Amino acid sequence: MSNKTPIVELVGIGKTFRTKDHEVKALEDINLTIYEGEIFGIIGLSGAGKSTLVRCINFLERPTEGSVYFHGVDLAKLNDKELLRERQSMGMIFQQFNLLMQRNSLDNICFPLEIAGVPKKQARKRAKELLEVVGLSDKAKAFPAQLSGGQKQRIAIARALATNPKVILCDEATSALDPTTTRSILNLLKDINKKFGITVIVITHEMSVIEEICNRVAIIDQSHIAEIGEVEEVFVRPQSKIAKQLVFSGETHIDTFEGEHKCRIIFDGRTSFEPVIANMVLECKTPVNIMFADTKDIDGKAFGQMVIQLPNDEIGRKRIMNYLKVNQITYEEVE
Numbered sequence: 001m002s003n004k005t006p007i008v009e010l011v012g013i014g015k016t017f018r019t020k021d022h023e024v025k026a027l028e029d030i031n032l033t034i035y036e037g038e039i040f041g042i043i044g045l046s047g048a049g050k051s052t053l054v055r056c057i058n059f060l061e062r063p064t065e066g067s068v069y070f071h072g073v074d075l076a077k078l079n080d081k082e083l084l085r086e087r088q089s090m091g092m093i094f095q096q097f098n099l100l101m102q103r104n105s106l107d108n109i110c111f112p113l114e115i116a117g118v119p120k121k122q123a124r125k126r127a128k129e130l131l132e133v134v135g136l137s138d139k140a141k142a143f144p145a146q147l148s149g150g151q152k153q154r155i156a157i158a159r160a161l162a163t164n165p166k167v168i169l170c171d172e173a174t175s176a177l178d179p180t181t182t183r184s185i186l187n188l189l190k191d192i193n194k195k196f197g198i199t200v201i202v203i204t205h206e207m208s209v210i211e212e213i214c215n216r217v218a219i220i221d222q223s224h225i226a227e228i229g230e231v232e233e234v235f236v237r238p239q240s241k242i243a244k245q246l247v248f249s250g251e252t253h254i255d256t257f258e259g260e261h262k263c264r265i266i267f268d269g270r271t272s273f274e275p276v277i278a279n280m281v282l283e284c285k286t287p288v289n290i291m292f293a294d295t296k297d298i299d300g301k302a303f304g305q306m307v308i309q310l311p312n313d314e315i316g317r318k319r320i321m322n323y324l325k326v327n328q329i330t331y332e333e334v335e
């Protein structure tokens with residue numbers, strides 16, 4: 001993050017949908033500040049309120065309570081024309097790409113520029129530059145039906161960049177893509193963030209997406225923010241129940257393991273996990289039972305968690321706990 005200037009501030013945001021016979025509180029008391037140049041993640045389970053939140057950020061949905069400030073401007077105070085202008089500074093990409101099927105790639109990218117009243121020749125020049133940014137210069141004339149999912153999302157990203165936005169909102173932008181394509185789209189977003197300093201706000205239900213590109217994350221649960229923090233901090237020491245559920249996707253199984261003295265070891269990238277367990281067993285001369293492991297090797301470092309069952313004898317247990325403590329390995333006893 002290059003500096004700490006707020007770009008999006010949500011103050012006491014609430015959103016209630018009212019229909020004839022009932023109302024749904026989709027958001028309640030959301031307070032959130034996103035800074036310029038961040039890649040900020042918003043994660044939650046289905047129905048938590050993520051899409052509503054992102055639509056409140058650009059006022060596609062008007063909050064029923066609270067205020068949205070975009071680079072200090074209170075969006076509620078703007079007339080339609082002013083709001084349209086601010087929205088041009090907030091590009092958006094979607095899970096289903098939302099490209100115009102009757103237009104080729106170049107014309108899809110030109111579309112927001114046409115709406116903004118940019119002369120055609122200038123718009124086409126800009127669109128060609130953007131095709132290059134997203135690595136699809138050779139697809140200018142291709143129609144969406146002739147493109148793969150990843151290519152469609154690249155065109156949608158180019159379109160979102162057309163009006164030189166300050167922020168790009170990504171609503172489940174990689175949820176329809178396979179893991180390899182997901183990684184390439186996330187890398188493209190990372191490059192765009194770095195090269196152009198554009199703030200990226202990522203809405204997702206997948207922790208792996210957050211892990212891959214975000215600096216900070218807000219976890220939304222049942223219309224509320226449950227937790228906000230640096231991704232690494234939330235990943236290593238999740239506080240709320242929902243954060244634990246998302247980070248330790250295997251947690252629900254832990255209760256079902258039989259036996260006492262379970263201990264969760266958390267790998268936070270400072271170490272490689274194999275020597276940790278092997279060295280611990282060798283040094284403590286106490287065998288442990290690995291009950292569950294969900295670890296990832298990222299650049300030779302271990303991330304994730306492992307649940308081990310400690311021996312029944314107290315001395316053996318204490319020896320292991322001491323080993324973990326001395327070696328500064330994060331762990332917690334699991335009930």
Ligand SMILES: Nc1ncnc2c1ncn2[C@@H]1O[C@H](COP(=O)(O)OP(=O)(O)OP(=O)(O)O)[C@@H](O)[C@H]1O
Pocket residue numbers: 017018024025026044045046047048049050051052053205
């Ligand atoms: N236009 C609407 N009218 C009535 N209720 C709505 C409307 N839009 C959303 N909701 C309700 O608001 C709640 C939050 O929905 P939202 O789409 O924001 O969740 P989400 O976290 O994005 O879920 P998903 O990941 O499944 O898309 C849900 O209970 C949903 O049914």
